[in-house]
Amino acid sequence: MGSINTDEICAGVAGSFALEGELTELISYGSGHINDTLCATCRLPGGGTKRYILQRMNDDIFRNPAELMENVINVTAFLRKKILAAGGDPERETLNVVKTRDGRNFLTDENGDFWRAYVFIEDATSFDQVEKPEDFYNSAVAFGNFQRLLSDYPAETLHETIKNFHNTVSRFEDFKKAVAQDVAGRAKEVQEEIRFVLDREADCHVICDALEKKEIPLRVTHNDTKLNNILIDNRTGKGLCVIDLDTVMPGSALYDYGDSIRFGANTGAEDEKNLELVSCDLELFELYTKGYTEGCAGSLTEREIRLMPMGAKLMTLECGMRFLTDHLQNDVYFKIHRENHNLDRARTQFKLVADMEEKWERMNEIVEKYA
Ligand code: ADP
Ligand code: GN1
Ligand code: MG
Secondary structure, three states: OOOOOOHHHHHHHHHHEEOOOEEEEEEOOOOOOOOOOEEEEEEEEOOOOEEEEEEEOOOOOOOOOHHHHHHHHHHHHHHHHHHHOOOHHHHHHHHEEEEEEEOOEEEEEOOOOOOEEEEEOOOOOOOOOOOOOHHHHHHHHHHHHHHOOOOOHHHOOOOOOOOOOOOOHHHHHHHHHHHHOOOOOOHHHHHHHHHHOOOOOHOHHHHHHHHHOOOOOOOEEEOOOOHHHEEEEEOOOOOEEEOOOHOOOEEEHHHHHHHHHHHOOOOOOOOOHHHOOOOEEEHHHHHHHHHHHHHHHHOOOOHHHHHHHHHHHHHHHHHHHHHHHHOOOOOOOOHHHHHHOHHHHHHHHHHHHHHHHHHHHHHHHHOOOOO
């Protein structure tokens, strides 16, 4: 994938999707680390405008776009029925895929890149950081709800879009390989960070082992539950729509819970350079714990709840490990916007892990209230 030239795309790609009206604007959009996202505005014949999200899927990461889109189509169709049954609005409460003019779920352009389109969900916001605690609480309820709505989804029909996505043990092995290969010659500068990960090898096994021993259930999970992967309704303030469905796969509720804490309970940004600003806010931690258990409506087991602090710590450690791996591999996975961006991201994650370790007892006391 090269960089995006929106003018060229304007004529070709956007025109291939069954968008209503005439395309008037195409701009880069959002702050995701994986796909290239554009917002397309179309002028409608009868007046007014309609917007769409146009995405070039990252095919270095998602090797099989047909399977990925099959997951998205099936999961959103499943959610649509449940939303309708509950008297909700499926046009806003789930993603709606816009097909190509020849009826396909996605488009392959002349460069061999893969594109998809969604209806843009208006009057809703995706936050890159918690601005109001109640937004975080509401996102927790919505992610919990999402988990509950998919609890009877036929998991065996889902394609595994990224193998071993949250297998922290295999992530640890990948990390060690990246350190040994040191393709970018950066390992010598990050010895302290490497040590931080190596010292926590035993932790990496906890959730994998619990799943394997069936101490906690395998569920259909989102697997990428950071705050900017949910849209909050501008009018009601409630979590409206869970987006970024590329990694919906069988997993643990602790992945979803933990990843949200990693991102949203951080007092700093994911890429904050001043590590003094980075810590785990226990009030936000508690709010999310409350919201998520409420959203799951009693479906979480006691063991899952007791493992929540571990879920938060492990998802943070794993993500830091992934950022550091990418730094060691010359930034081939996550989009970067400055030098050492992945290293800065890794450092915030490790600072958060260390802070959680200091607050461990209090984190456990908090989740105990919800067990
Ligand atoms: P990535 O995988 O790169 O994170 P996302 O699917 O999360 O890509 O999309 C990036 C951003 O685009 C989101 O964080 C959100 O701000 C916005 N977005 C995505 N889909 C929609 C939609 N249907 N309506 C409105 N905004 C959207
Ligand atoms: C990526 O796609 P996005 O930006 O929502 C990544 C997540 C990481 C996250 C870190 C498919 O999420 O796993 O936790 O960055 N998604 C994928 O911010 O790897
Ligand atoms: Mg995203």
